[in-house]
Structures are given as C-alpha cells and as structure tokens.
Amino acid sequence: MADYDYDLFVIGGGSGGVRAARVAAGDTGARVALAEEDRYGGTCVIRGCVPKKLMVFASEFSQMPELARGYGWDMGAGAFDWAAFRGRLNEELDRLEGIYRSLLKNSGVDTFDARARLKDAHTVELSTGETKTAKTILIATGGHPVRPDIPNADLGIVSDDIFHLEKLPKSILIVGGGYIACEFACIFNGLGVVVTQYYRGAQVLRGFDDEARGLIAEAMREQGISLHLGTNIVEMAPASADHSATTATATDAAMGATAAQSLELTATARDGNGPIWVKPTSGAPREFDAVLFATGRDPNSRDMGLEDLGIEIGRRGEIKVDEYSKTAADSVYAIGDVTNRVNLTPVAIREGMAFVETVFKDNPTAVDHELIPSAIFTQPEMGTVGLSEEDAREQEEIEVYCTSFRPMKSAFAGQPDRVLMKLVVSKASRKVLGCHIVAPDAGEMIQLAGIAVKMGATKEDFDRTVAVHPTMSEEIVTMKTPMRTA
Template structure:
C-alpha cells in the first residue's frame, strides 16, 4: 500500500495537466486532477480554440465579397455576433465534455475544486479536505495581465471577449502581440472600428521584421488604426461606452477596451513559496529541464513556468513528465525550432531563426524570398501580397529559418517546419518538384 492517497496530484486541467494526468494514469499511477473552473484550460475554454473559430467566422467577410468575382450571386449580407458567439461557446462545451471524458476513461479522478499546496506531499482543497500525493504537478497556466491605471477595471481581457452581449462598433485593443493583432483582425472583419494602442512602435516582437512589417502594411490598408508610443492615462465610464485618454492623443469614445498586454503565471495564493518552491520575478515556477521545481516532489509544466507559452509545448512537457516519472522513459523537451503562428488577417507563421537572429549568430547568411499575389486574390481583385522568406546558413546552405505571411500560411508552415527541424538545406527544397498551382510551391521556387 502506498503511503500517500495518490501517486500524482495535478493542479489544473489545461493542456499540460490533462496530458500528464492521462498518460500517468495509463502507466498505472493513481491520479487526481483538481480544476476550479472547467476541464480544458485556457486553450480550449478561453483561448486558441474559440479564437480560431472567430477567425474562421471573420474570414467570411472577405470570402463573401470575393465570391462575386467567381460568379456567385451573393447578396449583401449582415453579421449576427450572437449566433457565432453562442455556436462557439457550444463547441467549447462539447470539448469540455470530451476532455472530461478522456480523463475519466484513463482512470484519473477529477476534483472540481480549487487546490492549494500545503506541504511537499500535501494538497488542501477548497472544501477543507486534505489529501497527500507522492508527486504534485502544478499546471495552473496563466491569466491576462491588466495594466494598473485609473479606470483600467472598465476594460476586458481575452477571457471576457468571447462573451460580449453585442458586437462593439468601436473597440480599442491594447497591446502589440499576437492576441492583440488577432483580435484586431477579427473585429475589423466583423465591421467594428478598431484602434490598436501600443507603447512602442513594434508589433509582434520576436517575429521576422519583414513579415511583421507586411502585416502592419496590410492591416493599415484594411482600415485598422494604430496608435504607437501611446500610454493609457485613464478610462472614464460613459452612458454608452467609455472614454479613453492616451498620452499625446485626443480622447476616444469607444464601446469596449480589450487588454492584450501579456499573461501572468497563475501562482498567486497557491502556497508554493511557503513550502519552498521558488518563483521568478514574474511569479513563474522555476523548474529544471526535467520540470522539477526546487522541491523534489513538486513539478510544473505549461504556462505557469513561463518558458514557452504555447499549448503544444505544454502538452509535450506533460508527456515528458509522465514518461519520465511513471513510464521509465526519461526524456526532456527540445525547445529549439518551435513553429508558431499568428492568426491575423492574413495569417503569419514562422519557424527557426529570424534574419536578424541568424545574422547575429551565424554572421554569414543567405536570404531567399518570394513576394507574390495569391491566384485567388488576383481574380478577386484583392491587391494583398504574400511574402515567403527563407534564411540559410551562408556556408552550409542549411535552412535555419522559414517565415511567411499569406493565406493558409500556418497550414503550409507546419509541414515545412519538419524540413527545417531536420536540418535540410536549400538544395533539398530546390530538388523537390513544385506542386502546381499552389501557394506552397513558392517554397521550392525561392530565389
């Protein structure tokens, strides 16, 4: 008999926690998962999944217009926010059920309560019940950061945006990252007047400059208003919305202010520091390559560690934890060459080093590009241009970075990322016969 109630107690049923729980249970561990909200976590409940469904919905705005050039007699159409919102939330409910079922089928016990760590092997539930576990895994994710200034409580975050009662006619979005730019594109396509406010003049820091510059150019053409080098001074409540005061700008009256200004690890009130778990300056759990914290029996995966805030990374970390602790297959996650995407309008995607990073690290690089208008855009009379960019080691020819913006860029990049991860050369791309006519063929025709 074990000295503990459980072999593993997981706090948080998001992507990383669910994967670790299911796999650990499959290895024969006695597993419990505590979740205070809903099973599925940020990605499934209030993040990438419902947001991607909004992106799909937004694309119809342009597709319906373009269809006329392809012979379809499409009448003027109106958009009903409530229909899309409710259908998206219905799908979230479906996924919540599937994730719950998956945990239960694996043999994990789900406890729908908040849990705090009260000892190296002890967890206390909101009901007051105390349980013990040989290992504790913290997988509590992160939450949106809201700046502190007068009236900031009048804004919303990506948590609340999916539940708006009505479509805002005027919306201010704070931030320059992927969440801000994705929602800017979504609401612009839905017909809202969008203003994106950023403290600097750089959007999507960390992405290749040529690609993000192209998105800015296209976004401006589509009518999104950008306010750079602007700080929020205060927000005032009005009868029909709010008044936003920015530094160096005239006040703006809008319906909604959406904060997309980063995410903060969910460690507040978990009791981690009291039992010896070290946190960094942002409140993230400090872990080693094996996901172990500074307390031998306590581990952490996913956004709560603030390593790479991406769902597939959290899943891999959860898998590595379970394999190592319960599966006798120790391994660590390789954080190199992780592909990422921005589901903007049009979408961006990239993998490997940007041109700037490659020049700083390698010195000698060769850059190949294709700047073209997609066939569909040509016939539709849409002047929007795609840009593909390949960065290669100037000596070996190895592809060290691949970045693109254009229709279906993330779908194309996923397959191409395999080649970059495998260390293939530009010559390997050149020797591959083009699949014509397609946008993806530009990858093997780069000059």
C-alpha cells in the same frame, strides 16, 4: 515507504495537465487525481485557441462576397448574428469540456472541481476543505491576461471576456501589439466592428521577423484597421459631461500613425453603462464602445504555498523548473504556461508527456524547446519556425531568400493582397535557419515546413524538391537566388 492517497496529484485541468494525468493513469496504472477550479480544457479549449480560431473562421466570411463577385458570382454581403454564433460557440465548448472530463474518467483519474494549493511537498489542500496526499504533485495551472497598471483599467476587458460579450461593440480600441492583440483586431474588423489599435512600440508583433510583421501591419491597415504605433494610454475614468470626445469611425483607418501619437480617447464601460474617458500620453478625447487590453499574460502561481516549500518563483510569477520540469522541491513538478518557457498548447502537452516518461516510466525525457513552429492567426496568417533574419545575422553569416507577390486567387479578383515566402540560410552549413510565411493558411504550411527545418534541411534539399503547381507554397522551393546576404 509513505502511504499516499495518490501516486500523482495534478493541479490544473488544461491541455497539459489532463494529458499528463490520463497518460500516467492509463499507461502506467498510477493512482491519479486532478483538481480544476474552473472549466476543464483550460485556456486553449475554453477561452483561447479553440474559440479564437472559430471567431477567425467567422470573421473571414465577410471578405467572401467581394471575392466571389470577382469570380462572377452575384453575391451580396449579409449581416453577422453574434448571438447565434455565440450560442453555437458555447455549445461547442461545452461539448469539448465534456470530452476532457470523459477522457479523465475513462482513464481512472479522480477529479475535484475545486481550487488546490500545496500544504506541503506531498499534501494538497482543496477549497472544499479536503486534503489529499500524493507522492508526486504536478502544477499545470496555466496563465491569465493582465491589465496595465493605470487608474480604472478594470473598465476595459481582457481576452477572457470576449467570449462572454452580450453583443458586439460598434467600435473597439485594442491596446497592445502582440499576437493576441493583432489577431483580435483582425477578428473584430472582419465581424464589422470599427477597430482602432494602439501599440507603444515601433512595430507590432515584436520578436518576429521584421519583414513578415511589416507586411502584416500593412495588410491590417489596408483592411480598415486603424493601427497607431508609438501610442499608449495612461489613465481611464468614467466619462462625464465635462469630457468631450470624438466618436471612432471607419475614417480612422485612414489616419497615420504619427497623428495618432497625440490622441485622447473614450470608451464604453465593459458593463455597457456609459462611455469611459481614457487619457493617452497626450491629445484630445475620442469615443469607443469597448476597450480591450491585450498587454500580456502572467502565470497562475499566486497563493499556492510554493514559496513556503522553497520553490523559486520568477519576476512574473513563473515557476522555475529544470530541464525535466522539476522544481526545487523533489516531489513537485510544473509544466505549461505557469513555467513561462514556451507558452503554446502543444508544448504544454509535450511537457506533460515528457513528465510521465521521466517520473512514471523511468525514462528521463527533456523537452526540446528549439525550432518550434507557430502560427499567428491574423488576416493574412503568419507561420514561422526558427530564427528571424535579424536574430540569425547576429549569430553568423547568412543568405536571405525572399519573395513577395499577389496570390492568384485574390489577384484575379482585383484585390491588393500580398503574401511573403522567406528562407533564412546559413552560409557555412547551408542549413535553413528560419522559414517565415505570410499568406492565407500559413499555419497549415508552416507545420510541414517545420519538419524539414527541424530535421536540419539545407537550402539544396529545398531546391531538390519538385514544386506543386500552381500553389503559393511552391515559391518555398523555387527561390534560387538570395535577395541579400548579411
């Protein structure tokens, strides 16, 4: 038997890699090392889920004075202090990174603050010049945001850059229509930034339930976000005196999507040194203080020596693995966003735990990637689990139970907010195939609804559950008549 430096070497210090490393070391006594070239905690803790959710919380306070006045409070709107918030945010991220480092240390994991690549199937090369050998190597390097392939796209920013902004822009153009684009559109709008969003498709949040994403798009517009569909840009360049432009203002929110399809725009460079001329498919120039590209993410698999080992890499750079997260090289495994299966932090953690069960506990464990609840932290939020109405009706005959209404809290204050509760039900088995909620705190609701859907609950199981009154969520168990069948 070969003598290796370690039983396991993990490349990547995000949520999945750290969980796998410390459980393998702590539970099985394996000799484990981990290398991370950036900050411990990865995308989720350092530049994704956690700081984004804290920004969501910050942005929601802007709505509170108006709501409070509806309840009789004499409360005025205040000013948002980005510098103060960012300072607190950085302190929190430093604290969380320290926790991740401590978890590894206390589990007996050796850590290397360095980039790592594979020299062979059992050897890791570090950017420090060291080499380490391991019986098993686990790649958990995550992903990164990508810019579109247009001239001077680097003048814009991506999601990783947001948390390092010295000051908030007065106006911003967000390019993209996925959950990251929509979440940050709502965040910046709530922080007082004039927001314009361009998406080339017919509706934002492609792949989610049509009715649910339509309600979110409507709510975004009502809140003042200038959302333009069927719109894209093709060129960016530093502005000059020859480039005239119209400045983005709050009146953009009143513009229709059709008119927006023929606009040109300008934006301010990410370093704040001046406006950028940006050409869309057609139209006249405009000015923005910043442009955010939220146009997709790719796996971090480049220059890791994988192809030399016969490890298959997909079109976007995803590492191909089997149901147990093993690559074509028997000693090399991969988990999390670098495999581009289901790119969610809890999924990466689950995959890391399954890897330890399989490799170190002699208990082959495959992760079930079906019926995973998820949330989109727009305002209002969307919580979803299972099939959309559109996907379900392509598979079998269904019934759709749906209600949309004004929630008590905002209705009393005279606000136009609406929420949606929706169940997609199999006609044959009566199982709930999908549950979709658009409402404040929908993410909290869908976690519990996800348990029932995962267990295979039927519509009658929902019906037998007594409602909690008065709540928004009670509508999930009080819808008796299908709105439609398909």
